[in-house]
Amino acid sequence: MxxxxxxxxxxxxxxxxxxxxxxGTAPADDPKCMKKxxxxxxxxxxxxxxxxxxxxxxxxxGIEGNVRAAxxxxxxxxxxxxxxxxxxxxxxxxxxxxxRR
Numbered sequence: 376m377x378x379x380x381x382x383x384x385x386x387x388x389x390x391x392x393x394x395x396x397x398x399g400t401a402p403a404d405d406p407k408c409m410k411k412x413x414x415x416x417x418x419x420x421x422x423x424x425x426x427x428x429x430x431x432x433x434x435x436x437g438i439e440g441n442v443r444a445a446x447x448x449x450x451x452x453x454x455x456x457x458x459x460x461x462x463x464x465x466x467x468x469x470x471x472x473x474x475r476r
Contacts, residue, residue, distance in 0.1 A: 408473070410469055410472065410473040411469075411470055411473035411474060413466075413469055414466045414467065414468070414469030414470030414471075414472075414473060415466065415470060416466070417462055417463075417465055417466025417469060418462075418463050418466035418467060418470065419466075420462055420466075421458075421459045421460065421461070421462030421463030421464075421465070421466055422459065422463060423459070424455050424456075424458050424459030424462060425455070425456055425459030425460055425463065426459070427455050427459070428451075428452045428453070428454075428455030428456035428459060429452075429456070431448055431451055431452035431455060432448070432449065432452035432453070432456070434448055434452075435448040435449045435452060
C-alpha cells in the first residue's frame with residue numbers, strides 16, 4: 376500500500392486561512408499566496424544574514440595590530456550586511472506585489 380501524502384485520503388477539512396486573493400480556497404492553491412509566503416521567507420532569511428553581519432563587524436573593532444584580519448572581517452561583515460539587506464528588499468518587494476489589490 377502506498378502511503379504517500381498524495382494517496383492518503385483524509386477527512387480533514389481545508390482550513391479557511393485566506394490571504395490576498397485566496398478567498399474560499401487553500402492558500403497553497405493560489406500563486407499570489409505562494410509569492411506572499413516566499414516574500415515572508417526571503418525577509419526572514421535576509422534579516423538573519425543582516426543580523427549575522429553585525430557581530431562580524433563588531434568583532435573587527437576588537438582586532439588590534441593585525442590589519443589583515445581586521446580587513447577580512449570588515450569585508451565579510453559588510454558583505455553579509457549588503458546581502459542581507461538586498462534579500463530583505465527583494466522579499467519585501469515580493470510581499471508587496473502579492474498583497475497589492
